[in-house]
Each structure stands twice: as C-alpha cells, then as structure tokens.
Amino acid sequence: MDVFDRMQNGYLYRPEDPNLGISNTEQLKKQRLFNQTADHTILKRMFAAFGDGSQLRPPLFSVWGGQFVEVGRDVKIGPGLTLVDDAPIIIGDRVQIGASVTISVAGHPVDPTLRRRRLAFNLAVHLDDDCVIGDQVIILPGVTIGKGAIIEAGSIVTKDIPAHVVAAGNPCRVIQQVQVEKVEPKMAKSEFEKMRDGSLYLPEDPAILAEQQIHMKLQYQYNNLEPGDPKQAAMLKKMFADCGEECYIEPPLHANWGGFHTHLGDRVYANFNLTLVDDADIYIGDDTMIGPNVNISTAGHPIWPAYRLKKYQHNQQVHIGKNCWLGANVTVLPGVTIGDNTVVGAGSVVTKDLPANVVAVGNPCRVLREINDHDRQYYYKDRRVDLDE
Missing domain, CATH: 2.160.10.10 (Hexapeptide repeat proteins)
Structure with missing residues (x-):
C-alpha cells in the first residue's frame, strides 16, 4: 500500500x-x-x-x-x-x-x-x-x-x-x-449577508476583515495620489459601488469599505475628510455637495450592554437625494433618508428622515423652514442674486 x-x-x-x-x-x-x-x-x-x-x-x-x-x-x-x-x-x-x-x-x-x-x-x-x-x-x-x-x-x-x-x-x-x-x-446567513441586511452581526469576522482590507488598500492609494493626478477619476470608479460622471472627493477620504458600498450619482462633490461608515449601502444623488468633515454612518450598536460586549453591530442604509447640500461637520446617522434639494446646516446631527426642499439644522436636526422664493432672490442674507437664470 x-x-x-x-x-x-x-x-x-x-x-x-x-x-x-x-x-x-x-x-x-x-x-x-x-x-x-x-x-x-x-x-x-x-x-x-x-x-x-x-x-x-x-x-x-x-x-x-x-x-x-x-x-x-x-x-x-x-x-x-x-x-x-x-x-x-x-x-x-x-x-x-x-x-x-x-x-x-x-x-x-x-x-x-x-x-x-x-x-x-x-x-x-x-x-x-x-x-x-x-x-x-x-x-x-x-x-x-x-x-x-x-x-x-x-x-x-x-x-x-x-x-x-x-x-x-x-x-x-x-x-x-x-x-x-x-x-x-x-x-x-453569512456574516456578510447580515452586515448588509440590517441584522446583528460580528464585524470582526475574519472573512469580512480579509475582504475589507482589499478595499482599504485602494483607498490608501487614492489618498496618496498627487493633487490633480488624472488617475483620481478612474480610481473613484474602481473604488465605489457606483460613481457617476464628474464626481470628485477631496482627499483624504475615510471609508470603512473604501466606498465599496457607496453609490454616487453624477457630479457629486465632497470636501476634505469625508467619513463614510459604509458597512451597508449609502446612496448619494446627482449634484449633491458635501462640506468638509462630514460623517455619513450606516453602523449602529445595540443598547443592551451584553450584546455590545460581544461586539455585535448592525447597519442601516442611508439615502441622500439629488442636489442636496450638507454643511461642514454634519453627521448623518444610520437609516436616514434626506429628500431632494434639502440643505442641512453645519454641525447638524441628522437622526431622522428629512423631507425634500427644506433647510434643516441642529442637534438633533429639525426642519427650520421650507426653501422658498426668497432663496431664489437672495443667495446670502441681503445679497441679491444677479445672475441670468
């Protein structure tokens, strides 16, 4: 034998x-x-x-x-x-x-x-x-x-x-x-599937960490490109789940999955230090502008202490509409939907859905007012718009 x-x-x-x-x-x-x-x-x-x-x-x-x-x-x-x-x-x-x-x-x-x-x-x-x-x-x-x-x-x-x-x-x-x-x-369900569907899961699962490292390396490469490097646009399309035309993100970008679960429409712009806790899907519509130091998070943890001791996490999708403007240092929490054209004031913490066509501010963020004809005529305090529409 x-x-x-x-x-x-x-x-x-x-x-x-x-x-x-x-x-x-x-x-x-x-x-x-x-x-x-x-x-x-x-x-x-x-x-x-x-x-x-x-x-x-x-x-x-x-x-x-x-x-x-x-x-x-x-x-x-x-x-x-x-x-x-x-x-x-x-x-x-x-x-x-x-x-x-x-x-x-x-x-x-x-x-x-x-x-x-x-x-x-x-x-x-x-x-x-x-x-x-x-x-x-x-x-x-x-x-x-x-x-x-x-x-x-x-x-x-x-x-x-x-x-x-x-x-x-x-x-x-x-x-x-x-x-x-x-x-x-x-x-x-695998831990991957639970990560994406809102269930409790263990983010330190070895298979999750191994795949996550692949996307983090792409993010590292993007953040270390020279300013104006023509590779930037191609890198964003490689990194993100979807990346429309004429999108730009000022480095450094900090994303748990390097944008792999984030969907960008056309002409999305984000200023320095955008943080995406993108363990679940984040959708950002066409022409949306994002100020510096904004944090968009899909991840949460249970309130019950014993579950947190076991390192459980859950993720809920975030949806940001078209032509929105998020001011500097805004935080958007898991599960939030922000309607089209809405403006979120600097430093706001968005804990609940916001409707379309409003200005919202504060912690927690609340609707201040609707966008109206005055905003069409005045772009800042008493400064009148002098553009041909």
Whole structure:
C-alpha cells in the first residue's frame, strides 16, 4: 500500500512524505487563482466534483486544493471555507454552508510516541443533502451529518449528527427534532449577508476583515495620489459601488469599505475628510455637495450592554437625494433618508428622515423652514442674486 492509499483510507502515514508535497502544487496554484478572480470554472477543475448551480465565495483555504472534495448540485458556501482535505469530503446536494467554516479529515494519534514520529491519519467527512451549516462551525474527522440537519453557528461537531435535527454547542449535541416537511433549503446567513441586511452581526469576522482590507488598500492609494493626478477619476470608479460622471472627493477620504458600498450619482462633490461608515449601502444623488468633515454612518450598536460586549453591530442604509447640500461637520446617522434639494446646516446631527426642499439644522436636526422664493432672490442674507437664470 503506497502513501496515497494510506493517506486516503484512514491508515497511519507521514504527511511529510516527499511524494505528497509534489502532488498538490498545481492544485494550490489553481486555488490562488480562484481567490484572486472568483472564477467558478476554476473550481470545476480543482474539485473532484463541483455540481451545477453551486457557488463558493472566496477566499477558500484548502490543503489539497479541493482535489479530494465532491460538491453536489445547488450548494451555497460562504467565504472563508477551510478544508483540511487529505481524504475525501463529500458534500451533498443543496447543502448550505456559512462563513468561516472548517471541515477537517485530519487527526493525530494520542500516543506521544506515535506523534513524535510525525504520524497522522485521515477519516472522510460526509454532509448529506439539504444540511445547513452555520458560520464558524468546525467539523472534525470521520463525521457524518445526516440529511436536512441544521448545525448552529460556532458549533464543534465531534460525532455523527442524525438527519432532521437541530444541533449546537461544543461538543455539538442535538437540541431538537425538525419536522421533515419544514426542512427546506434555507440559507444560514453569512456574516456578510447580515452586515448588509440590517441584522446583528460580528464585524470582526475574519472573512469580512480579509475582504475589507482589499478595499482599504485602494483607498490608501487614492489618498496618496498627487493633487490633480488624472488617475483620481478612474480610481473613484474602481473604488465605489457606483460613481457617476464628474464626481470628485477631496482627499483624504475615510471609508470603512473604501466606498465599496457607496453609490454616487453624477457630479457629486465632497470636501476634505469625508467619513463614510459604509458597512451597508449609502446612496448619494446627482449634484449633491458635501462640506468638509462630514460623517455619513450606516453602523449602529445595540443598547443592551451584553450584546455590545460581544461586539455585535448592525447597519442601516442611508439615502441622500439629488442636489442636496450638507454643511461642514454634519453627521448623518444610520437609516436616514434626506429628500431632494434639502440643505442641512453645519454641525447638524441628522437622526431622522428629512423631507425634500427644506433647510434643516441642529442637534438633533429639525426642519427650520421650507426653501422658498426668497432663496431664489437672495443667495446670502441681503445679497441679491444677479445672475441670468
């Protein structure tokens, strides 16, 4: 029996055998390319099987680049999957796997003499059809998870889990039965999805932090361009979710996601030190002007102290209409909508929605008055407009 057979079939073997190192080099190159491009055609070349309709969000971390892993049809896998796949991992149809899940086939003997000899063994893992695996679950060698089972987030699965149950904990135990008719594929939300849909989530999730760093690096490049550098416009279009024509943001820009979740209309202008806490979507309409030191935030934290101790956060979208003007040092809080043409006075803290066509000021910000014909005739105190309209 050669070293591959021993590795694949549960026998003791030496992972440092030189014949093994050569065998996964090309697979790891493919894995690196997938993590850079998110091209799912690469997965079909990497995995032993990768079924139609299945999706896997990078990054993927796999010891063998997935070559011993079989993925069924319509499987949904969140970012940050770690596969210690020295032996087969079989994932059935319609399985849903959350973010930062680890599935490991590898173990080491308890006996210290055997461990000193650098021996290991591998036991295959099976996830049956329609399983739901929550975020940050760890599945250990030799485990089988039955059809339709739900494993709650953070669980460590050390033994087989039967079909049609909910299981949780460390070690993972069955906590309730599930009626078969209720076991429908229902995606265990990843931390990414919770970040975007207003749910409580953990912003320090490793997969979130890894992706966030990519966008922060683009922001760093933008902030370090020379004034007037022609690359600025192209950089904004690369950084932002949407960036219309003739937009400009005075550096430095400070954005949690480098603008990746922010949507700019045409001709948006922002002065120095714009801060975007853009963990959820921010929409800014055409021709809106933003003064210096403005803070637009989608992020909030629970009032209940125990939830804050666990670092939970939630995010609510912000919508700013067309042709608005936000004065210096304005703060716009999560969930706010500001109507078209509205002016928000300097230093205001906008905690609630503002209608269109008003002037609003204060902390908390309140409507002072409607924009009226006097504003058409006078642009500042008693200074009359002398322009041809």
